[in-house]
Amino acid sequence: MSKYKLFLLRHGEGAWNKENRFCSWVDQKLSEDGVKEAQDCGRLLKEQGYKFDLVFTSILSRSIQTAWLVLEAMGQEWVPVVKSWRLNERHYGSLIGLNRAEMAQQHGEEKVKLWRRSYDITPPLIDESHPYFLEIYNDRRYTTCDVPIKDLPRAESLKEVLDRLLPYWNSTVVPEIRNGRTVLISAHGNSCRALLKYLEGISDEDIASVTLPTGIPVLLELDENLKPVKPRQLLGDQAKIQAAIKKVEDQGKAKPST
Numbered sequence: 173m174s175k176y177k178l179f180l181l182r183h184g185e186g187a188w189n190k191e192n193r194f195c196s197w198v199d200q201k202l203s204e205d206g207v208k209e210a211q212d213c214g215r216l217l218k219e220q221g222y223k224f225d226l227v228f229t230s231i232l233s234r235s236i237q238t239a240w241l242v243l244e245a246m247g248q249e250w251v252p253v254v255k256s257w258r259l260n261e262r263h264y265g266s267l268i269g270l271n272r273a274e275m276a277q278q279h280g281e282e283k284v285k286l287w288r289r290s291y292d293i294t295p296p297l298i299d300e301s302h303p304y305f306l307e308i309y310n311d312r313r314y315t316t317c318d319v320p321i322k323d324l325p326r327a328e329s330l331k332e333v334l335d336r337l338l339p340y341w342n343s344t345v346v347p348e349i350r351n352g353r354t355v356l357i358s359a360h361g362n363s364c365r366a367l368l369k370y371l372e373g374i375s376d377e378d379i380a381s382v383t384l385p386t387g388i389p390v391l392l393e394l395d396e397n398l399k400p401v402k403p404r405q406l407l408g409d410q411a412k413i414q415a416a417i418k419k420v421e422d423q424g425k426a427k428p429s430t
């Protein structure tokens with residue numbers, strides 16, 4: 173029997189989602205379309221009568237901005253928002269900033285698919301020579317983490333995302349859910365995929381075909397042991413959701429960038 177409802181949300185479209193670049197730990201704001209997606213998401217959740225008690229976000233602006241816009245559209249701005257780097261997007265290492273379609277032209281679509289969707293392959297590490305290295309590691313927000321900056325990731329597989337996310341899930345999110353709070357996690361494509369893999373017990377192989385579009389809330393109904401009692405529900409117009417999923421999957425195809 174369903175005891176708890178948990179909502180996962182990949183933030184609305186960011187500027188680099190539009191440009192088909194690996195964004196990851198670079199702090200991009202939402203695009204105009206992304207703002208609209210987040211507002212539409214909030215309106216939909218309000219129409220369906222959902223109420224949140226607590227929102228968790230990463231420390232990247234696009235997930236925080238999305239949480240604010242959702243709460244504003246729901247008229248629930250007062251709901252507390254708690255932030256942690258442990259919900260950040262997967263660290264894409266030296267791939268950060270690169271265009272997926274150009275990478276597919278250079279390295280082949282299969283290689284890009286492995287980098288994007290394999291469970292335990294870590295992309296090449298970012299180092300000091302990378303154009304976004306200083307922007308990331310000199311950012312004051314990373315002095316607030318529960319690990320020193322030198323120990324923060326330099327690239328992560330999906331498995332490594334789950335390894336850094338799970339302690340936070342267990343210590344901080346789970347007690348709130350067990351206390352009966354309805355939680356929204358406003359995060360990222362891959363941090364949400366990692367959590368979904370854990371909660372739904374998805375195999376290392378099958379997680380490769382799980383794709384989350386931006387701005388679409390995912391509802392999980394959980395039993396008393398926080399195990400899903402039914403398949404995840406992506407809320408909204410199902411034809412639009414399927415088209416948005418295909419668009420994300422096609423980002424790794426070797427077509428000329430626009």
Ligand SMILES: O=C(OP(=O)(O)O)[C@H](O)COP(=O)(O)O
Pocket residue numbers: 182183186189193194195196197261264288359360361362420
């Ligand atoms: O920043 C990213 O995700 P996000 O838009 O959910 O924050 C990644 O670049 C997503 O890339 P992917 O869909 O190739 O894994």
